[in-house]
Amino acid sequence: MTDADTSDKASPRPASNWISLIVGRTPRSGIMPPADVTGATLVLVVAAMSYLACLAFGAMVTVTRSANDWTAQLEGSLTIQVKPHAEIATEDQISAALAVLDEVEGIERASALSEADIRALLDPWLGETTESEDLPLPSLIDVELSSDANVDMSRLAERLAAAAPGIELDTHRQWLGELLSAARSAVWLSIGILSLITLTTVAIVVFATRASLAANHESVEVLHLVGAPDEFVANEVQRHFLQLGLRGGASGLAAAVLTFLAITWLGSEGGAFLLPVPGLMLSDYPWLLLVPAIVALTTTLAARMTVLRVLGRMI
Amino acid sequence: MVRFENVGMRYGMGPEILRDVSFHLEPGSLHFLTGPSGAGKTSLLKLMFLAHKPSRGLISMFGHDVATTSRADLPGLRRRIGVVFQEFRLLEHLTTYENVALPLKVTGRNEAEYRDDVEELLTWVGLGDRMQARPSTLSGGEQQRAAIARAVVGRPALLLADEPTGNVDPEMGQRLLRLFIELNRLGTSVLIATHDRALVDASRAPELIIQNGELTYRD
Ligand SMILES: Nc1ncnc2c1ncn2[C@@H]1O[C@H](COP(=O)(O)OP(=O)(O)O)[C@@H](O)[C@H]1O
Ligand SMILES: [Mg+2]
Numbered sequence: 001m002t003d004a005d006t007s008d009k010a011s012p013r014p015a016s017n018w019i020s021l022i023v024g025r026t027p028r029s030g031i032m033p034p035a036d037v038t039g040a041t042l043v044l045v046v047a048a049m050s051y052l053a054c055l056a057f058g059a060m061v062t063v064t065r066s067a068n069d070w071t072a073q074l075e076g077s078l079t080i081q082v083k084p085h086a087e088i089a090t091e092d093q094i095s096a097a098l099a100v101l102d103e104v105e106g107i108e109r110a111s112a113l114s115e116a117d118i119r120a121l122l123d124p125w126l127g128e129t130t131e132s133e134d135l136p137l138p139s140l141i142d143v144e145l146s147s148d149a150n151v152d153m154s155r156l157a158e159r160l161a162a163a164a165p166g167i168e169l170d171t172h173r174q175w176l177g178e179l180l181s182a183a184r185s186a187v188w189l190s191i192g193i194l195s196l197i198t199l200t201t202v203a204i205v206v207f208a209t210r211a212s213l214a215a216n217h218e219s220v221e222v223l224h225l226v227g228a229p230d231e232f233v234a235n236e237v238q239r240h241f242l243q244l245g246l247r248g249g250a251s252g253l254a255a256a257v258l259t260f261l262a263i264t265w266l267g268s269e270g271g272a273f274l275l276p277v278p279g280l281m282l283s284d285y286p287w288l289l290l291v292p293a294i295v296a297l298t299t300t301l302a303a304r305m306t307v308l309r310v311l312g313r314m315i
Numbered sequence: 316m317v318r319f320e321n322v323g324m325r326y327g328m329g330p331e332i333l334r335d336v337s338f339h340l341e342p343g344s345l346h347f348l349t350g351p352s353g354a355g356k357t358s359l360l361k362l363m364f365l366a367h368k369p370s371r372g373l374i375s376m377f378g379h380d381v382a383t384t385s386r387a388d389l390p391g392l393r394r395r396i397g398v399v400f401q402e403f404r405l406l407e408h409l410t411t412y413e414n415v416a417l418p419l420k421v422t423g424r425n426e427a428e429y430r431d432d433v434e435e436l437l438t439w440v441g442l443g444d445r446m447q448a449r450p451s452t453l454s455g456g457e458q459q460r461a462a463i464a465r466a467v468v469g470r471p472a473l474l475l476a477d478e479p480t481g482n483v484d485p486e487m488g489q490r491l492l493r494l495f496i497e498l499n500r501l502g503t504s505v506l507i508a509t510h511d512r513a514l515v516d517a518s519r520a521p522e523l524i525i526q527n528g529e530l531t532y533r534d
């Protein structure tokens with residue numbers, strides 16, 4: 001025996017904790033060789049899938065929150081504009097409108113805004129309007145709906161218009177409604193994209209698992225012949241795919257977080273987008289951790305099912 | 316413990332390699348399986364370690380009809396059978412120690428429970444200082460002994476050895492034969508496929524002879 005190494009006590013195996021799974025230190029005694037499962041290409045593909053999933057997820061969260069804000073706005077209140085009119089004094093217009101509102105069921109409170117309130121509302125749009133005191137400003141009536149109100153808006157608009165000239169029910173409600181349905185479509189689109197990403201990831205993993213089993217055919221057969229149940233082989237293989245999912249998922253997440261931070265930064269710089277981009281809030285970021293977790297779960301389960309199915313067909 | 320009745324075997328659509336093979340191995344017995352190269356010794360062993368299905372006939376292992384044994388029950392049966400493959404089939408990405416420990420590891424047992432046993436066995440077959448070596452760095456004889464160690468490490472009820480002395484010098488051959496006889500004395504049924512006449516003559520054990528696809532028995 002030429003082997004100089006006489007310290008032949010097998011060294012204790014390093015603990016296979018989750019950190020070693022992420023940084024890729026495969027436990028020394030893996031029965032199945034990694035066989036490209038954790039190769040750079042596959043990790044890159046899974047990272048890209050995770051990145052896209054994070055973007056879709058982030059977009060979904062953002063849009064959902066905006067839509068909720070809008071909905072709250074929509075459900076809580078509405079505004080009535082009272083435009084100055086030659087034939088009738090503004091006070092009379094307002095009291096006519098209030099009289100109509102008084103008869104409508106589901107209205108909690110209706111009050112005319114003071115001129116100062118209106119100026120405060122318009123300032124952001126018109127600038128400090130101190131010198132345009134004489135600019136004819138519309139009066140506004142702020143209406144607060146009770147929470148279970150079911151007001152027929154078009155009927156109300158007609159009655160208000162009939163009550164006095166120059167009274168208009170603000171139609172931003174309709175505009176918001178359209179925005180909301182667009183938001184809902186966007187959420188469904190995100191869900192569709194997330195499903196597609198999941199399916200693609202599963203398909204990639206199934207493919208890679210089959211390739212890995214084929215490449216390790218001899219190992220698998222010997223494992224069987226020494227009495228390993230299919231579950232043992234599945235555990236060995238799925239461990240590599242868990243590692244793949246964690247590494248790919250973590251990389252994708254990191255790239256996505258950088259992207260979101262960049263968007264938020266560009267948004268706050270102003271001018272990059274016409275609409276203010278709410279971006280992700282600090283409290284949203286932990287939710288993104290779901291993505292690598294789900295990716296790792298997906299790769300692991302897909303690999304396990306594939307192994308069990310392929311082996312089930314062997315003798 | 317092993318019963319073959321009118322068993323036939325073929326590879327795919329090829330000719331029948333084995334025809335009407337019938338025999339019976341008692342628990343605790345030791346037999347040789349002999350016959351010229353290409354006669355079908357390895358093929359017969361494949362039937363016994365459940366790597367191949369017969370094209371006809373009945374095979375019963377430990378009282379289980381292999382034709383009706385479910386896939387989930389196969390690992391349990393295989394663990395009672397130790398196999399020394401003719402071409403060893405050691406896994407290249409594992410060390411010698413890990414290869415030999417494999418049958419114990421796949422049962423889900425904790426390594427701490429069996430490490431000492433495995434190391435003792437490796438030392439006994441003369442591989443004590445080669446435990447961390449990869450199989451490809453072992454000589455033919457060392458690989459042979461590693462393969463034998465892996466076959467016996469789980470204390471199987473039945474040991475099937477396919478040409479286990481094919482790669483060792485006569486002296487080591489006799490030593491391995493003594494190992495098989497010792498295992499047999501401890502209760503393991505042993506079947507040794509070989510075309511090494513010296514080995515057969517040295518032990519006076521009964522012989523199963525395959526010739527032209529048929530099996531005869533010689534006491
Ligand atoms: N996998 C296989 N596919 C087809 N034919 C095979 C296969 N293995 C062995 N054979 C054939 O079966 C016959 C018996 O082979 P084998 O059982 O290996 O004989 P032995 O072990 O006695 O030398 C030989 O003719 C061989 O060519
Ligand atoms: Mg042979």
